[in-house]
Amino acid sequence: MTAPTQTPQPSPLQTSIRDLQQQLVVILDFGSQYSELIARRIRETQVYSEVLSYRTSASDLRRLSPKGIVLSGGPNSVYDDFAPECDREIWDLGIPVLGVCYGMQLMVKQLGGGVERADRAEYGKASLHIDDPTDLLTNVEDGATMWMSHGDSVTKLPEGFEILAHTNNTPNAAIADHDKKLYGVQFHPEVVHSIGGQALIRNFVYHICDCEPTWTTEAFVEEATREIRAKVGDKRVLLALSGGVDSSTLAFLLHRAIGDNLTCMFIDQGFMRKYEPERLVKLFQEQFHIPVEYVNARERFLAKLEGVTDPEEKRRRIGHEFIRVFEEESRRLGPFDYLAQGTLYPDVIESADSNIDPKTGERVAVKIKSHHNVGGLPKDLQFKLVEPLRKLFKDEVRKVGRSIGLPEEIVKRHPFPGPGLAIRILGEVTAERLKILRDADYIVRQEINRHGVYHDFWQAFAVLLPIRSVGVMGDKRTYAYPIVLRFVSSEDGMTADWSRVDYDFLELISNRIVNEVPGVNRVVYDVTSKPPGTIEWE
Template identity: 85%
Template sequence: MTTAVTLPTEQASQIVEDLGQINRQMIVILDFGSQYSELIARRIRETQVYSEVLSYRTTIEQLRKLNPKGIILSGGPSSVYDQGAPKCDPEIWHLGIPILGVCYGMQLMVQQLGGEVARADRAEYGKASLYIDDPTDLLTNVEDGTTMWMSHGDSVTSMPSGFELLAHTENTPCAAIADHNRKLYGVQFHPEVVHSIGGLALIRNFVYHICECEPTWTTAAFVEESIREIRAKVGNKRVLLALSGGVDSSTLAFLLHKAIGEQLTCVFIDQGFMRKYEPERLLKLFQEQFHIPVEYVNARDRFLKALSGVTDPEEKRRIIGHEFIKVFEEESRRLGPFDYLAQGTLYPDVIESADTNVDPQTGERVAVKIKSHHNVGGLPKDLRFKLVEPLRKLFKDEVRKVGRSIGLPEEIVQRHPFPGPGLAIRILGEITAERLKILRDADLIVRQEINQRGLYHDYWQAFAVLLPIKSVGVMGDQRTYAYPIVLRIVTSEDGMTADWARVPYEVLEVISNRIVNEVKGVNRVVYDITSKPPGTIEWE
């Protein structure tokens, strides 16, 4: 499963300085390699309090400089008694800042403060009933017997001096503990996951009641701060924006246009991997309806040639990223000069593109790269532009809120996510003009049928994938040998996790029949019923 990205601590300091005074109220999550660290951050943001995920190696001096209102220690795959297990600076317990340890974070707190942790007689994975011994403070308004999500093989066998028991489960005597005087808390379960029924109430107790935060992380505050930061960073320089027509780049275009007006130049590079009719729709929408000028560049043949014979997905992303920059540099010389390149990079993009981070002393892996995003992992090291990425702190749902608040039409705000490399990563194997046409035609049918039935907003994404294999079929009493199309339709809140959608059979039947009958070169349609994790939403 995905483990968390951890920002370098010097970058963390810069982040807080850039946020401005309005976001000084923040909660820091120290990551110990948990698959849920970013989910903790998202849950805190749902309370309208800003949060960031940092490395457990963040120093005491850096934490003091960041001045968070509270700290959360994440879970992790290690055991605290293992040799080389990740540990935070023990001085953290003397900062006078409220701290909540989650799973491994709780066990580390116990161990470093003099308690004991050992292998549990019975491990707990999945749902468990939480029985509350102290219904105050951290567990205020958390119902006795509520369901919490467990995932641990170790347990606290002896609490440190000053700690009291807050709750237990059938298999875990110390499921929640607290030192009320020092405002140190620990929970063995994961309150951040959706399966934990009382989890959000617990998080709100920690954020509001214990850390005494105020809800300043709002859409209006973000827009105000972003405009200020963009103007301060860019000055009187010109900015080039890669416009794709999706909610990310469109929100960014509106935000930049609001901040710097005519200093912004939007360029739409048609790399040939867009969905059917989308380039025409994009130009009409921005130029005629929004009155934001867009430079159109037809680079279809160039990208197709660059990807000729390439089958590896990471190589595809790298080539597309490099080719994008080359085209932008050429366009900047024609239209420019430009000092800045604006991109709609989001927080999940940064997370999934995180390079493997190995502690040189322990060899411990902190973050694992899942896939490179063309605007993160695919960028060359000698990039001539300076980057402007005001959305990189946001999750997708937060971007939609920002877009809506600055006047972006609902048809764009609610548009399904579409990858930067486009159909190039929805065709497995080599990209050819023939395969692109097949996939475009099939994908259009999927979207048409989902839209016509009013199901579009029920799903996070709904699209088609073309596999580079052929299978035998029968059409009109004749043998066929053609491609299969995979339908991928998922539900999700933020793209970090996803579940396959239970689409009505009759809808799947109509989609399948239309694709097989209307798209030349396809004789089979299959449905992907894999969740994320273990799969990803996209196939590449």
């Protein structure tokens, strides 16, 4: 029995989003840094996945009726006194299970096998030697590199299990009970370092769980539009627009669904990049025909930061002032029944502070995360929430945006922090420093676009340091600010590496900044990765 070599083609859909989610694979999270990544990899097969707590009961899983269950890795050892364990009745549900690393060891332990500390821990790349090339490992090449990260190993298989693959240090690198459709792998197939890892995941999803690829961008857009219309009806919706891919995609989707019942508000706090506020409003109003209420609040935001040097205090004050402006303007433009949020699925996973109205069962807006440009709304603002993107990962949002006509300049826009240039100026934010950084940053953006390398970087930007150094310009001594250039490469922003940029290109940018931006006499390049550094300086 072999798995399909290609992804099956999706069939026509006349269903709701809930129906799209019937082809569900659940990931039970045991604290792994890769749990979200497992969910993303399953989504890439066009099958819906959700991350749930390892405490989820077998009865709750039975009610959800997933097509498959994945037990994630985790930092614990299964023989620790307080090691997390799943409900033992899961093994009797008749649902296929894939245990990954800790998940495999827990499966073995609960089913009567043995797990002990390994004589030799195994971290990093290892060659997978396949003993059984069928079923889970169909189309996974013998000798393929897989990513290991474990100090414990399975020493005794439970009854009914057999070995599918081994490595030089791990005799039981992949195991299976074919009759019960229980599988375990000691490596991490979800990471990019595991060659053939995605083929293994496809095998589990399609061949073992018998899923169908119903989770498509087109189906999501169609059904999300229907559900927005059904929920909102003829009521008014307010959206705080930032110009990023999340809020822009949400604006497009909502406008498609409810038209003029959507009001977009753009609050210009004065920390955007050069020409961006004007460009954003013009783009939405003239090209997209989506009206935007522009609020110029530059002076009041700058006044709030006078004398402030601590980065967390900057964020707090910016967030607080945003709330005040948002509150004032929403009252002026309102009333509104709904507040639209660009909440994404990682936000849902990372936050359990949903607030439920006991009378209606609706979530109410008492908090909007700072990465959505709102630092937390007052409790007396009882909007109902509409969050069409809350089931999506960032890469899925980009696909949705592209499919509904969002231009590439927004779809592929580099991430930009909510507090904007205020946290790219270390120390106090002043009008003078803002102008210097805005002009320097503009040169960076000009050159990476002119040379066609904008999309080579996860982020590329300038930072202004609150110090001055001596220089010589035109035979005169100068005492001016340094600018730091920060170019990084990354897959998801969780980790990042500094980009190896051509020296001549850096020299070009440096020369332009020093010659065209008054107040700067020195340019340096940041060669720190994340970790140990962060992408932003504050």
